[in-house]
Amino acid sequence: MTSAQCSRAGCRADAEWQVIWRNPRIHSPDRRKIWVACPDHVEFLRDYLASRSFPVEVASLTPSSTS
Structure with missing residues (x-):
């Protein structure tokens, strides 16, 4: 199984x-919509969306959620 890569550019x-x-x-x-994030960028992505007043939540990425 291939792991998901962080959605943060670069x-x-x-x-x-x-x-x-x-x-x-x-x-x-x-x-x-779902973006995926590494531990270093999860707060950045959440804050980016929240600053635009989008409803946003963060949840753990489990192996079953990527299949």
């Missing part, structure tokens, strides 16, 4: 977190 580290979000102006409440 980062090639293995992801350990899911950053779950949506843009309420264009996404319905049931539509959510």
